[in-house]
Amino acid sequence: MSIHVPFNALRPGEDTAAVKAAIDRVIASGWFVLGPEVEAFESEFAAASQAAHAVGVGTGTDAITLILRALDIGPGDEVITPPLSAAYSALAVMMAGARPVFADIDPERLTLDPRATEAAITSRTRAILPVHLYGQAADLRAFEAIASRHNLALVEDAAQAQLATSDGRAVGTIGIAGATSFYPTKNLGALGDGGAVITGDAQLAARVKRLRNGGQTSRYHHQEAGANSRLDELQAAILRARLPCLAGWTARRRRIAASYRQVPVPASISVPREFDPGHVYHLFPVLTPHRDAFQAHCAGQGVETLIHYPVPIPRQPALATTNPAMCPAADRVCSEVVSLPMYPALSDDQVAAVARAVASFQPPSR
Numbered sequence: 549m550s551i552h553v554p555f556n557a558l559r560p561g562e563d564t565a566a567v568k569a570a571i572d573r574v575i576a577s578g579w580f581v582l583g584p585e586v587e588a589f590e591s592e593f594a595a596a597s598q599a600a601h602a603v604g605v606g607t608g609t610d611a612i613t614l615i616l617r618a619l620d621i622g623p624g625d626e627v628i629t630p631p632l633s634a635a636y637s638a639l640a641v642m643m644a645g646a647r648p649v650f651a652d653i654d655p656e657r658l659t660l661d662p663r664a665t666e667a668a669i670t671s672r673t674r675a676i677l678p679v680h681l682y683g684q685a686a687d688l689r690a691f692e693a694i695a696s697r698h699n700l701a702l703v704e705d706a707a708q709a710q711l712a713t714s715d716g717r718a719v720g721t722i723g724i725a726g727a728t729s730f731y732p733t734k735n736l737g738a739l740g741d742g743g744a745v746i747t748g749d750a751q752l753a754a755r756v757k758r759l760r761n762g763g764q765t766s767r768y769h770h771q772e773a774g775a776n777s778r779l780d781e782l783q784a785a786i787l788r789a790r791l792p793c794l795a796g797w798t799a800r801r802r803r804i805a806a807s808y809r810q811v812p813v814p815a816s817i818s819v820p821r822e823f824d825p826g827h828v829y830h831l832f833p834v835l836t837p838h839r840d841a842f843q844a845h846c847a848g849q850g851v852e853t854l855i856h857y858p859v860p861i862p863r864q865p866a867l868a869t870t871n872p873a874m875c876p877a878a879d880r881v882c883s884e885v886v887s888l889p890m891y892p893a894l895s896d897d898q899v900a901a902v903a904r905a906v907a908s909f910q911p912p913s914r
């Protein structure tokens with residue numbers, strides 16, 4: 549008996565009624581941009597994130613860009629960021645007018661390597677932008693020390709790490725600010741685009757609020773050349789309906805990860821180790837030098853897989869000539885990494901099917 553395991557399932561489930569009620573409420577209100585839903589979501593999301601302030605913006609990419617702009621980081625400045633991430637981490641730096649500088653990843657934790665980061669610092673470096681990749685915090689203690697030693701801003705890309713903790717501390721609250729995304733596939737997703745900045749710094753939050761809305765200080769008075777990047781009322785209301793489910797969904801992700809970790813994996817597959825129990829498993833990557841064969845084997849058993857990410861960001865044509873980088877660890881991971889299905893709606897039978905597919909893989913003989 550074969551069973552189908554899609555890579556993701558984005559249709560609302562247990563939260564359907566609440567999401568529909570939220571949509572109806574916004575339609576009835578006749579208020580669609582920067583209103584009571586966004587304001588309420590900002591305070592609810594700040595509380596859930598253990599942050600003093602949250603500011604809703606258009607996308608996670610914009611959240612990063614607006615944090616940098618609010619810190620007056622722009623043309624002539626460098627921001628150190630990992631080569632293994634969604635390319636948007638680095639594109640956001642470029643959108644702020646600054647230059648992304650890539651330091652290699654730690655080959656085990658798969659996040660930005662602190663030693664490589666310190667080696668990449670120049671007189672132009674203004675910030676470090678670690679990414680909490682796949683739901684696990686980067687080595688924040690090391691980055692806090694480096695940032696304070698070199699007087700740099702620590703900005704956290706927490707798009708894949710909602711509710712994650714690092715040594716018990718909430719991610720996004722450890723640096724000066726954190727950026728998150730509500731792209732539909734994220735642990736807390738909207739039914740469209742959305743993002744947020746979280747920070748403990750009231751002045752920074754106020755500056756991001758101004759920047760997201762054209763730089764206006766009051767209606768039609770533009771103090772600075774801001775962006776147009778607002779979380780809309782519909783998405784904010786939908787996110788408010790879903791936020792109460794997030795802790796339960798996170799617990800389910802961790803249980804699925806625990807099941808995957810019990811699979812007796814063949815020698816040709818390695819499973820990255822969990823460095824922190826605050827890992828929220830946005831994705832569950834494994835590594836194998838026989839990736840094509842492994843993906844075909846999984847597909848044959850009805851299990852969809854995807855690659856996060858196939859190309860190191862500095863090897864992308866958009867950056868390869870302007871931002872070349874040596875990153876052998878990221879090169880190797882990009883050639884071997886493959887993600888198993890990981891989302892709260894997976895049934896126990898589907899989890900078991902994924903486990904069977906992994907356990908039964910035999911690399912092609914040569």
Ligand SMILES: *Cc1c(COP(=O)(O)O)cnc(C)c1O
Pocket residue numbers: 607608609610633634636637679705707708728729730731741742743
């Ligand atoms: C999704 C994501 C982003 C970009 O978020 P958008 O809302 O799609 O702009 C940035 N960084 C990481 C690590 C992401 O996963």
